[in-house]
Amino acid sequence: MAFGRSSRKKPLVEPVTLKILVAGGFGVGKTTLVGAVSEIRPLRTEEILSEAGRPVDDLHGVENKSTTTVAMDFGRITLRDDLVLYLFGTPGQDRFWFLWDELAQGALGAVVLADTRRLEESFAAIDYFERRGIPFTVAVNCFEGAQRFPAESVRGALDLDPEVELLMCDARDRESVKNVLVAVVEHALVLADRPAAPVPT
């Protein structure tokens, strides 16, 4: 069986691939954020899970259904021929947290996108990344019409560690999202430079 219509002339570039997760509540703008910087229209990939036995899954009415389909939106940024960054929007509903384990494996860092009208929807994501020691930055998506709060009061409401950066952003704006991503990687850099054992405070 012949693959390809022409023989290969030059060796293929094998890029180093990295991923940053974008987490947050349903409808907070995760896919918009991914789309603002991705060089491709955000793609959707689906994972079929057979985790129906999870206690939080409400299977009322579909008792025979033993699988769940979870969609993840993702985008790609080619930084160089040999360096590619993927952004993955985590599934919006908390009950799919178990999928994050796989997504989070090897992740460079994460953005927790928050909406000040529904801050409590960010708690699960913040807890998750704190517990796993994944570097993350909180980005407050400043929706038009949403009341703006001082960063300090949002920090307080989210009970963030002092070292976690909190930024205001516009998930539709490329420059704004770039700043958020740079903040995530800079935070990862600080953690990577630090001795392995975390210093108790």
Next chain:
Amino acid sequence: MTDAEQQDQGPHPAQHWFDDDAGPVVRPYAMTRGRTSAATRHRLDLIAVVVPEPAADDPGRDQTLSPEHVEIVERCSDTPQSIAELAAGLDLPVGVVRVLVGDLVEDELVHVTRPVPPAELPDVSILREVINGLRAL
């Protein structure tokens, strides 16, 4: 009333197997002949990149491959693609793509790059390059 209660539970019980949810669940895994895990040692990461081997150009090498196998190799032949991109491009669940790519790895038609190992942060110099790359976008 008993009739009505039965109606509530579904007037056509036999059709429960053929509802909308059944379709996408069953059919993609027919492509993998029912297998849900690949033969490869490591679970393929979403951002693992599939790179065709020179052997993939060799005609008549393997007659057992499905059209989906062939399409995966063709999609990667110009620019290697990640598992996630292949799944989105082929409109197949990630699990199915993992199995199919696993077959291709076993046949030595492709190899797969391993991303940064779990629980290890990428190299500091790579992080600096990412920051510079993002700023330059």
